[in-house]
Amino acid sequence: MAEKKVYFFKVNLRTKDGEDIDYKDLKDIFIDIIDKNAIEQDNFKSIDLTIDDEYTHIIWDIFDYENSRLFGRFSKQKPSNTMIKRYYKTMEKENIGDGDERTAGIEQYTYGNLDYDTGIFSIVGALGAPNEKAIAKALWKYNRDYQIELVPIPNAQAIQDIYEGEGAEITRVEIEVPLPEAGVLQQIFNWDDDQVINVMGDRNLSAGVVLKPLARKGRITRDTEETKGLLDCISRNKAGYNKARIKAKTINKKLREYDLFDQYFSYPIDIAPYHMQGSKRIYFTVDELVDIYRQNIVYSFETNRRLLKLIVSR
Known part of the structure; x- marks a missing residue:
């Protein structure tokens, strides 16, 4: 499993x-943009979000947009000379692309989902892929009568709702600290001096x-006052x-x-890049990953829908 975060x-x-x-007018605006400008593919539509002065392409593949949500894949072109393809039996390599980045290229991608009813946009954080601002490019390029502002939902507000919430309970606390002094390690692990020195050395370690x-459905704090005290x-x-x-x-x-260190509200999801077939790893195709991401992003939003609506007052 690969843990990612939905923001x-x-x-x-x-x-x-x-x-x-x-904000509920967003549905009609996006449907109009997609119907007029997207290119039909087998099971989705593609629209070019590249602005005129940008050298590399940004592409939006749209899988759902006519009903309750706008779900798609955002891709950003990367230089083809940063990657090679290799055949491992012969060790031969093959160049990727034909050198003309204007006509074809390789891309890094992520997924985003707009819930029309609440006007809340969910996106999976992914290094090298477009961020949340990509969806705003659609209006900038195809309908400048409108503009959108994307405001990150603060994590502090969500924590405050737990702090002040009725019947608040904490069921798990995880703390990481810099590696304690040698004496503490000796006491916890019963290490002798040489072992402690060897482990600590110049290494960058934490505890x-x-x-x-102990009980599966147990709790650390039992009510709001105890929860406030622990927080x-x-x-x-x-x-x-x-x-x-x-x-x-x-x-x-x-x-x-x-x-408690995250500035913005997020929800962790686990994305399995492969499944096991006997003793072999079979990696999911890009098309198969679409449904895996869609299910996880929609689930993460629906799980937090009530809290998110409370924070944004919608």
């Missing part, structure tokens, strides 16, 4: 003069602590941590993980 953005819609209008109940304690000592995560819930919010 969420509130989408505001405005006229070209900057006047705020109903992690996971606090969780206050973690916050006071946060400067000494490398990482701090909790799993928590309230009466109105399902159990989920909160990263």
Whole structure:
């Protein structure tokens, strides 16, 4: 499994003069842009988001757009001379592309989903792929009567809702700190001096602590006051941590993980790049990954829909 994060953005819609209008008009605007400008493929539509002065292409492949959501794959062209293809039995290599980057190229991609009802855009963070601003390029290039603003949904607000939520409970705490002093390691692991020195040396190490109940459905804190006290304690000592995560819930919010170091609201997903066939790894094709990403992104949004709507007041 490869863990990735889905980030969420509130989408505001405005006229070209900057006047705020109903975000629910986004559905009709995008349908019109796609119907007029996209090129039909076998099971999706492709639209070029490349702006005139950009050398490398940005492409949007759209799989859903006419019903409740706008789901697609955003791709950014990469120079073909940064990769080669190799045949491992002979060790022969083959160049990728014909050298003319204007007509064909290789791309890195990610996936994004706009929920029409809430105006919340979800995107999987992916190094080298387009970010959330790619969706705004569609209006800039194809309909300048409108513009959209993507506002990242803050993680602090989500944590505050747990802090103040009715019946708040924490079920897991994970803390990572710089490697403790030798004396602490000796006490915990019963290491002798030489072992401690050898392990610590010049290595860049850290230590992690996971606090969780023994029972599967147990809890660390039992009510809002205890939850506030534990969160206050973690916050006071946060400067000494490398990482701090909790799993928590309230009466109105399902159990989920909160990263206390993350500035923006996110939700972790596990993407399996392959499946096992006997003892062999069979990697999913790009087409097969579409449904895997779609299911995970939609699930991550639906799981957090109520909380996200509360934060953005929609």
